[in-house]
Structure formats: structure tokens, C-alpha cells
Amino acid sequence: MHGHVSYEDFILQVAGFLTTYYLFIAAMNGLAAFYLWQSGRAKELFRLPGSGLAVTTVHVWLLVAGVFTILSAYATNGGAAALTLPQAVRDFADARMGPVVYTVGLLLLLSVLYLGRNFFVKPTVAWAGLNLSLLLMGISMTDMDFASIVMKPDNVPIVAMIYLLGFFTWLSASKAVQNDARTARGEVPLEKLDDEKVLVWPDLVYTELICMIALMAILFVWAILLQAPLEEPASTVKTPNPSKAPWYFLGLQEMLVYYDPWMAGVVLPGVVVGGLMAIPFIDFNKQGNGYYTINERKFAYCTFQFGFLVLWVTLIVMGTFLRGPNWNFFGFYETWDAHKVEALNNVDLSQYFWVDLLHTGRPKAADDAPMIVKIGYILLRESVGIMLLLFYFGGGPPAMVIYSKFFRKMFLRMGFVRYMVLSNLILLMALLPIKMLARWTVDMKYFVSIPEYFLNF
Amino acid sequence: MPPLDEIIRGSQIWKSVFRHPAPIDRRNRVVVMLTNFFLHLHPVSIKKQGISLSYTWCMGGVTFFLFLVETVTGVLLMFYYRPTLEWAYNDMLALRDVASLGILREIHRWAAHAMVITVWLHMYRVFLTGSYKPPREFNWVIGVILLLLTLLLSFTGYLLPWDQLAIWAITVGSNMARAHPFLGHEGPGSALLTLDGIDMITNASDARFGLLGARFVGEETLNRFYVLHCVAIPLAAALLMAIHFWRVRKDGGISGPL
Numbered sequence: 001m002h003g004h005v006s007y008e009d010f011i012l013q014v015a016g017f018l019t020t021y022y023l024f025i026a027a028m029n030g031l032a033a034f035y036l037w038q039s040g041r042a043k044e045l046f047r048l049p050g051s052g053l054a055v056t057t058v059h060v061w062l063l064v065a066g067v068f069t070i071l072s073a074y075a076t077n078g079g080a081a082a083l084t085l086p087q088a089v090r091d092f093a094d095a096r097m098g099p100v101v102y103t104v105g106l107l108l109l110l111s112v113l114y115l116g117r118n119f120f121v122k123p124t125v126a127w128a129g130l131n132l133s134l135l136l137m138g139i140s141m142t143d144m145d146f147a148s149i150v151m152k153p154d155n156v157p158i159v160a161m162i163y164l165l166g167f168f169t170w171l172s173a174s175k176a177v178q179n180d181a182r183t184a185r186g187e188v189p190l191e192k193l194d195d196e197k198v199l200v201w202p203d204l205v206y207t208e209l210i211c212m213i214a215l216m217a218i219l220f221v222w223a224i225l226l227q228a229p230l231e232e233p234a235s236t237v238k239t240p241n242p243s244k245a246p247w248y249f250l251g252l253q254e255m256l257v258y259y260d261p262w263m264a265g266v267v268l269p270g271v272v273v274g275g276l277m278a279i280p281f282i283d284f285n286k287q288g289n290g291y292y293t294i295n296e297r298k299f300a301y302c303t304f305q306f307g308f309l310v311l312w313v314t315l316i317v318m319g320t321f322l323r324g325p326n327w328n329f330f331g332f333y334e335t336w337d338a339h340k341v342e343a344l345n346n347v348d349l350s351q352y353f354w355v356d357l358l359h360t361g362r363p364k365a366a367d368d369a370p371m372i373v374k375i376g377y378i379l380l381r382e383s384v385g386i387m388l389l390l391f392y393f394g395g396g397p398p399a400m401v402i403y404s405k406f407f408r409k410m411f412l413r414m415g416f417v418r419y420m421v422l423s424n425l426i427l428l429m430a431l432l433p434i435k436m437l438a439r440w441t442v443d444m445k446y447f448v449s450i451p452e453y454f455l456n457f
Numbered sequence: 458m459p460p461l462d463e464i465i466r467g468s469q470i471w472k473s474v475f476r477h478p479a480p481i482d483r484r485n486r487v488v489v490m491l492t493n494f495f496l497h498l499h500p501v502s503i504k505k506q507g508i509s510l511s512y513t514w515c516m517g518g519v520t521f522f523l524f525l526v527e528t529v530t531g532v533l534l535m536f537y538y539r540p541t542l543e544w545a546y547n548d549m550l551a552l553r554d555v556a557s558l559g560i561l562r563e564i565h566r567w568a569a570h571a572m573v574i575t576v577w578l579h580m581y582r583v584f585l586t587g588s589y590k591p592p593r594e595f596n597w598v599i600g601v602i603l604l605l606l607t608l609l610l611s612f613t614g615y616l617l618p619w620d621q622l623a624i625w626a627i628t629v630g631s632n633m634a635r636a637h638p639f640l641g642h643e644g645p646g647s648a649l650l651t652l653d654g655i656d657m658i659t660n661a662s663d664a665r666f667g668l669l670g671a672r673f674v675g676e677e678t679l680n681r682f683y684v685l686h687c688v689a690i691p692l693a694a695a696l697l698m699a700i701h702f703w704r705v706r707k708d709g710g711i712s713g714p715l
Contacts, residue, residue, distance in 0.1 A: 154622075157570035161577075168514060168578055172585045175511070191512060192714045194505035201486040204499060204508045211515050212522050219526065219571070223563035230553065233546045234624035236673060243625040246615050248573050248608060253629065262644050265633025276601045279584075280594035288587040290712040297587065304584055454636065455645035 010144050015080035018138060022072035025134050029065035032127065033058045043124065057124055064131060071138075084142040085333075094331030099257075100440050102322065106314050110305070117294070121174040130166075143333045149321050153229040158247055158320055165313060175292035189291040241325045241338055250319030251312050257327065258435045260446075260456045268428075272307075275425045279304075282422045284414055299406075307429060346445035349385045378450055385448035389457065392431075397423035498702055500710055507711040512586070516579035520607075521698065523572040527610075530565040531687065533558075538617070540683035542676050545619035569611050576607050588712035596704040599697055606694045613686035616679060627682070628674050634665035641665060 036042040042056040075083055113120050120126065140146045150159055179189040232238075245253050255264035287296040294301050322329055324336035354362040365377035379386065400407040400423055411419045438444035448457040458464075465471055466479065480489040490501045506512060537556055538548045552562050580600060583589055589597035616627045639646040640663055647658040660672050670677030705711065 154570070157567070157574065161574045164574065164578060165581075168581060171511060171514075172582070176585075189714050191506045191509075194509060196505055197502040198505050198508070199483070199486050199502050200499045200508075201480050201489050201496070203505075204503060205496065207508060207510070207515070208518055211518060215519060215522060216526075219564050219568055220560070222567045223560040226563070226567070227553075228563045228566040229620075229622055230549055230618060231621040234619045234621060236624070236675075238621070240621055240625055243629050245630045246612055246626050247570075248611065249630055252633075261633050261636035262638055262641070266637045266641075266644070273601060273605060276604075277598045280589040280591070280597050283590065285587075286590070289590040290586060290588060290714045292586055300587075301585075308581070450645075453645055453648055454643050 005144075007144060010147070011081045011142065014141055014147060015075050015078065018080050018083070018141060019072050019076040021138055021141075022068045022075060025131070025138075026065045026068035026072060029061045029068065029131070033061040033065065036061070061127070080142055083139050085139055090143060090333040094334045097322075097329075097331040099318070099329055099436075102318060103310075103314065103436065107310055110309060114302070114305075117173050117177055121170060121177050123174075126170050126174075133166075140332065145330075145335050146333050149336075153226055154247060155320055156226060158317065161313075162317065165309070169309070172292050173294065176294040179291055179293050180295040183293070183296070189293070191291040242323060242327055244319070244323075247316065247320055250323075251315035254315040254319040254323065255432065258432065258439060260454070262454065263457065268432075271425070271428050275429075278421055278425065282414065282418050282425075284418070303426070303429075311429070311432060346439065346443045348446045348449040349388070349444065350381050350449060352442075352444075353384045354381070374452075378452060382448045382450060385446070385457070388447060393424065393427060396427045498706070500706065503710065504713055506713050513711065514578060514582045516575045516582055520572055520575045520579055523568050523575060524694070524698070526568045527565060527572065528691065530561055530568070531691075533561055534565055535687060540617065540679050542619070542679065545617065545679060549618045549620070569614060572607060573611055576604050580604065586712060593704075593708045593712065596701060596708055599701050599704065603694060603697050603701060606690055606697065610686065610690050610694065613682040613690065616674070616682045617686065619679065624674050627678070631665055631668050631674065631678075634668050635660075635663065637664040 036056075037058045042058045044054045044056050045060065047054050071083065120129075137150075141150070149155060175190065179191075182189060244250060252264055252269060255268065258264070259268070283297075283300055285297050285300060287293070288300075321332070324330040324334075325338035325340070326342075328340050328342050330336055330340075350362055354360055363377050363381050365374045369377075397420060401411045401419075402408075407423070410422070414422065435444070438447075446456045448455070450456065459467075476492055477488045478485050480486040487501050490496050490499055534552070537552050539545065549562070553559060583597065583600070612627070612630060616623045635641045636644045637647075638644045639650060640658065641647060642656075642658050642660045642663040642665075644658075644663075647663065648656070650657045660666065666672065668678075668681075669675070670681045
């Protein structure tokens, strides 16, 4: 990737960036402290023993601002190379990191954030988390492999997207937690308080104008600082490795690891679009219309967040930053080595059944058998997988009604058609994590494998 | 002599455009919303909650503004760009090195990436506030189609620089169409579509061929994507956006607690 740049040259370039970067974080914390001080919203943390002087959040963020200022000065004076994670830590992180740890880890992290939302939405906690993540980004930037991927022009927007998503998820959760607490006390949601009407000119029109100008300024600065990528002229014979789709489709490309193109590239995107369109028609919950809440629509909230944050966004991040040559997995600090070999020993379900379990070999029609016989043999060969899928999609919806009180209530309130749409969408969505688990645990390749007709599932 | 602005505001030309005094009192602040074409999308008055940035995130508006930025910069880029194998890449080099306003392509590309992100954030907000619920179900459906069009706009534009990044991203993406059930020549079921024993779905007649205009990403694809990117999809998006905004008003304005 970067064989022609020596580490010393790289550090010099990065030092300039880090100086600005740390100074920016320092300013951010300074402004936060100033805001807390001016608005009187500072929280007292403890009192100094001797003098009884109160230590508040203002002091904490001022201190953090000071530390980042020192880091900034240190980085610019040639210390950038020292502001880094020890190589042992990076190697350890890379060795432990893989699709399983990454995906399951993020799922666990989001679950913890969700369950502990009353704590994590507190501004002080969220601000501390932001500072920590920015610090981690900063010290990671001194790693050549990390920097080369994050600084790729087309990847910069994705880094921005991660922070934007983090911010807006925090903002919405924070409002939802407040509203849920208010509802529990029998009060109306916050949004209801600003019920009075104002004139659109000037109150809305001016806001829009300011937004437009701010956005234009951001775009100009972004366009001046970061040049649009232009690689070598197109060549149909020189295939780059890895070949990647545009970044917003990388979640789908990542699904190709588990599904064949007809599923990952056609059927599932179609289901995503159709499922999104179906949301207003299968969500019969009348609560939570026009204000932020989690408690009043937990099922809708969790299902959407699982689909969006876990299955869509984290797969895009993985496809962008962690998938290298030959679509192999590379840790955050790992060099994209095209010669890295990963053993592919995935096995079809029919192989497990006929060969490993029954020791008979997979049934196969004679080469000169008529078409219908051949198809019969194929169905016999794949019968276990086909029955499993029929059982999953045919038995899933009624089983959910019978064994789960929650879905039974839902079925009674939604009616047959809506319930079938909802349950099948959920089963289809759940199939991706199920396939991931089957791949990680027992090297499952396909449940149904009919390569004769391009029908692998 | 009266002040200059009074002369301008009193002139026949000014009055022919703006048929009422400046919106500095309550009456004229109402009138301006009703008489100005660009403002009449808005209501005259609105609940304070509905314009609070922490509630709306302004992401729908930002997306629309980015679409306008893309239209303006896109038209300017079309002055310089020829969608042929001979010129496409060279015109990119010229845009970078020769053309004045050398950040035109940068603004266009970054605004395109930003637009994808802001569409997502807009939908995220609409979901989290339950704003798709009745009576706004249909507008959510239009919104999903607009999301799709945004992604297609970005995807078709990705090919136009005609560099390695472009051609291989489109190759990877469009290879999916090859596996379309029944309609792709490597998709399940397409082998069943035969006429007198001759395959109907081949690599010269399947969904990918329809998308690319050829068996591989080539000159026909460049032309096809150029037309889709500059004419067909923006027109469709503009129409749907008009309906989207109109329905916001007709469905009761911006959502809020009942």
C-alpha cells in the first residue's frame, strides 16, 4: 500500500495533522467548560478536603483541554511517534480481531449501551466517551496501516458518518430517556411543551438559511482540504485487489461471504427495501408518534437498531476498513498483505449429512439419466437442507405465536396478513446472523447447495 | 432625496416582483409566505417544537440542499466532461489541473457522499420519532424510494471518472445483476426460461446486459450511466421530492405529539 513512504516521512506528515487535531479537541473541551460555567449547568463532583473548594465538571474539561493542548505541542515537536499504542498492544488487537470478535463485540457493546442507557446518555458520560474515542483515533493515526485506510479520500466520509451516527443516536436516546422518565411520572413528553405557534418567517426561514450557509462552508473547506480520488485510467485487464463496490454497498458485498450473489445482491436488498416500505403498515403501535421514546416501542426500536446499526452500518464499516486483498479480514493495525492465506474449509450441509453422518456418499444420478431423474436426485441430496428451510419459514411464524406470549398478542392485534409479513421479515433478517453463526461454529457453507441451477442458499 | 433602499423598494420593478412591503411586521411576514413561490412550500406558522433543531436534525432540508448543490455543480461539470472512452478520464485530469474553480469535482463528490449519509440520518430521525405512523405512511414509502434513487444517483455517478476505482466498483456492483433470479444468466431459474430449447437468458440478454448495455463495463455503460445520472434519475427524484414535500404539508405538517 505504502511501500514508498518511509516511517519517518510518514510521521512528519502525521505530526502536522495531529497538532491541529489535538488542538481542535482541546478547543472543543475549552468551549464545553466555558459553556458549563456560563450556563451554570456545571455539576459539582467533590470538595477538596482541606479548603472545601468545589471541583466541578468545568474544572475537569478545562484539565482535559490542557492535556490535549500539551499533546498537540508534543506532537508538533517531533513527539508524534511516541504518542502511539505500543506495538505489542496493536499486534494483540490484530491477532484477536476477526469477523467474529468484531461483529459479536459490537453487538455486545450496543446491547450494553442500550441496557445502561439511563447512565450512558448523561452528557458528562457521553462527552467523556467522545474524548476517549477521539484520543484513541489520534494515537492510532500514528500507525501507518491504520492511517492509510482511514485517510483514503473516499473513506473519510465514513469516519464522519460513524461520529454523526454516534452523536445522533446519543441525542435521540437522551431525549427518549427523558421522555420515558416523564411518562413514568405522568407528565407529557418534552416535545409537547413547545406547543405554541411561531411564524415561519423569520423563525424557520432564517434557520434554514443559516443551515445552508454553514453547509456550504463545510463543503468548501472539505473540498479544499481533501482532493477527490482519481486513480489510474480504467483498465479491463488490471483487476485491483481488493475490488470494492461503492462504500454504501459494502454491507451487501460483505454478505457475499455468507450468501451467493442472488441472495446478497438481489433478493436481500429487495427485502430490505420492501421491508422498509412495510414498516408503517405492520407497526400498529399508536404510541411514540411525534416524540422520542424507547420504552413505549421497545420492539420496533430494537428491531430497527439491530437491522440498521448492526446489520447495515457495522457491516459497511467492516467491508470498508477491515476487508483487504481477496476479501480477507485484516485488523485495524495490520498491513494489507495480498499473500495472506486463509484456509477455506467450509462444508455444505448435504456433505455433513450424507458423508459424515451416514457414510454413504452423496446421492448422484447416472450421467445419462433423464432430466427429471437428475432433479429428483438433487432434491434427495439436498432434502435435509430443504426440509430445514421449509421448517424455518413454514414453522417459524406459527411457532412464534404458540410459544411466545409477546408474538401471540401481536398476532391477535395485527391479523393474519400483517403478522405473516412481519414474522417472515424477521425470519429473513435473522437468517443472516444464523448463517454467520453456522459458518463460525461448524464451517457451514450452504444449507441447500444446487450449483447445477445456481441455487445455493 | 429618500434613502436608496426606499427608492429601490418603491420602484415599479421591485414592486412587480415583490407585491408587498418587507416582512418586518406580522402581517407581511404572513403575506411573504403566501406570495413567494419558493417559500409557499412552508406553512405560515408552525409549532415551536416542529422547528427545534434537536428534534428535526434538519437532515431532510440538508438533503434537499445537497441535491441542489449536486444539480448546480453537476451542470457545471457537464460543460467540461464528455462521456466517451477517449475523453472521460482526460477531462477528469483537465478538471483537476486546468479548469478554474478546481474544486468543482471535489464539491460534487463530497456532497454526493454527504447526501447518502444525510438521507440515512433523515430516515433515522423519522423512524426514531415514529413519524412514519398514520397519517404519514405513504410519505415514508416515497421516502424509501427516494433513498433508493439517491443510492442509484451516487452509483451511476461513481463510474463517470472512468478510472480504476470507478470501473471496478461498478463491475463488482453490477455483477450482482448477473445472479438475478430468472433474469440473470447465472441466477437460479434462468435455465428454465428456454424457447424451443434455446436459452432466452444469456450474458447478452440478461439483467446485467440491460444495466450495462454490454457484456462488460464499457463505452455503452459509460453512456448509459451518464444519461441515467444526469437526466433520468434526477428527474424522477425531483418529481418524487415534490410529492414528498407536498405530502408533508397535506399529512399535517411536521410530526409532533398529538
